Structure formats: C-alpha cells, structure tokens
Amino acid sequence: SMPDGGILRMxxxxxxxxxxxxxxDGEPVSNDYVRxxxxxxxxxxxxxxxxxxxxxxxxxxxxxxxxxLGLYTAYTTVQNxxxxxxxxxxPGEGTTFEVTFHAVQREVQWPKVEDEQKEEARHAxxxxxxxxxxxxxxxxxxEMLKLKGFETLIASSGEEALDRYDHYRDAIxxxxxxxxxxxxxxxxxxxxxxxxxxxxKIVVASGYPExxxxxxxxxxxAKKFVKKPYRMDALIEIIHQVLEDDK
Numbered sequence: 001s002m003p004d005g006g007i008l009r010m011x012x013x014x015x016x017x018x019x020x021x022x023x024x025d026g027e028p029v030s031n032d033y034v035r036x037x038x039x040x041x042x043x044x045x046x047x048x049x050x051x052x053x054x055x056x057x058x059x060x061x062x063x064x065x066x067x068x069l070g071l072y073t074a075y076t077t078v079q080n081x082x083x084x085x086x087x088x089x090x091p092g093e094g095t096t097f098e099v100t101f102h103a104v105q106r107e108v109q110w111p112k113v114e115d116e117q118k119e120e121a122r123h124a125x126x127x128x129x130x131x132x133x134x135x136x137x138x139x140x141x142x143e144m145l146k147l148k149g150f151e152t153l154i155a156s157s158g159e160e161a162l163d164r165y166d167h168y169r170d171a172i173x174x175x176x177x178x179x180x181x182x183x184x185x186x187x188x189x190x191x192x193x194x195x196x197x198x199x200x201k202i203v204v205a206s207g208y209p210e211x212x213x214x215x216x217x218x219x220x221x222a223k224k225f226v227k228k229p230y231r232m233d234a235l236i237e238i239i240h241q242v243l244e245d246d247k
Contacts, residue, residue, distance in 0.1 A: 158184030
C-alpha cells in the first residue's frame with residue numbers, strides 16, 4: 001500500500017463507548033474498550049474497493065499475488081473474539097484500521113501449554129483433500145479450513161488428486177473437488193476416486209449450475225454440491241454434514 005515508502009503508525013488507547021451495558025454469558029460487560037489503530041500514508045482505497053475489503057476471495061492484486069483472504073481472516077477472528085474492526089480510507093489519503101475489544105477488568109489466567117495442546121486435539125475436525133486448478137482459491141481455502149481445525153492436502157489437478165489419494169487414503173476423510181479443471185477434469189476424477197473407494201466422501205465445488213454439472217457429479221458419487229464463489233461458513237456447514245453422515 002506504500003510502494004514509494006511512507007509512515008506506518010500503530011496506536012492503542014482506552015476508550016469508553018456510550019450505550020446500553022451488554023451481557024455475556026450472564027455477566028455484565030462495561031462500556032470500557034481497548035482500541036488498536038493501524039494507519040498508513042499509502043495511496044488509499046476507492047469507495048467501491050472499501051466496501052468489499054472484508055469479502056472472502058476479494059483482492060485487487062494480480063493473479064498469484066494474493067488470495068483475498070487476509071482481511072476476511074482478520075475480520076472473522078476479531079468477530080469471534082467479540083470485537084469490532086472498521087476501516088477508513090480514501091484515494092490519496094491513506095488507510096486506517098481500528099480494532100476494538102472489551103477491556104478486561106480482571107487478571108487473565110493464560111492456559112498452560114499442555115492445556116493448549118489438548119484444546120487443539122479436541123478441535124481437530126479431520127483431513128480434507130482439496131482439488132482446484134486456481135492457486136488462489138486452493139491455497140486460500142486451505143488456510144481458512146486450517147483455521148477452522150481441519151488438516152488439508154492440496155492438489156491442482158485430477159491426476160495429482162488421485163496420486164495424493166493413493167498415498168494418504170487412510171488419513172483422508174473427505175475430498176473437495178472443483179469440476180472445471182484442465183486435463184482429467186473434476187468429473188472423471190470423481191469417477192476414479194469412487195472406483196478406488198466406493199465409500200469415499202466427495203463434495204463438488206463449482207461455478208457451473210448445480211442442475212447440470214452438479215447433477216452429473218452427484219450421479220457419479222459426490223455427496224454434496226457447493227456453488228462457487230462460496231462463503232466459508234456455508235462450505236464448513238456442508239463439510240460437517242458430509243463428515244457426520246453415517247456416524
């Protein structure tokens with residue numbers, strides 16, 4: 001954002017935001033907050049870009065330079081911790097992000113390393129094989145699923161997916177396959193995975209209409225269809241449905 005250099009400024013402050021006192025888990029929460037501000041003197045953003053910066057997979061960078069998941073990840077992380085994140089920007093006037101959290105009124109008891117390891121193990125959701133020929137979507141989806149507790153393997157073609165499956169079959173719980181890939185293609189990849197293991201759980205992610213290509217994939221053995229571009233929460237819900245099936 002500052003290709004010619006500039007100033008990056010970070011500040012923290014205690015603030016009081018007037019309004020009704022909230023309650024979390026039955027405990028009252030005060031109107032005292034901690035605000036972290038990060039600002040730069042870069043080229044700024046247009047209103048059209050500004051209104052989409054927290055959307056998943058949205059990026060103004062050229063192909064291969066960004067996944068469009070950085071700010072989406074920051075947004076969901078802050079939201080999950082009960083905070084708020086906002087952005088102010090205009091062309092030629094730089095950008096300022098503000099992250100606000102409730103102030104903690106008591107001493108924080110940090111978990112021991114053993115407790116953290118137990119918590120990580122408890123949230124392990126399973127191993128997913130992701131198959132897509134678009135690097136941005138493949139890597140971005142992989143990173144987001146890791147944040148949600150999944151382990152991932154990636155493949156950029158149907159041929160590579162079969163090779164991955166042959167090597168890690170016993171560890172893979174589900175396969176997420178894009179249909180529109182060069183070479184073998186997603187549909188043929190699904191058919192060959194089914195031949196290897198009739199019980200394999202497959203979800204199809206595609207920009208093609210569900211009624212046409214999605215129907216063919218389902219007939220071939222896929223469990224579910226998710227339309228691209230997909231929202232991560234919708235994808236997670238479908239993955240859980242498929243993984244919990246037959247349990």
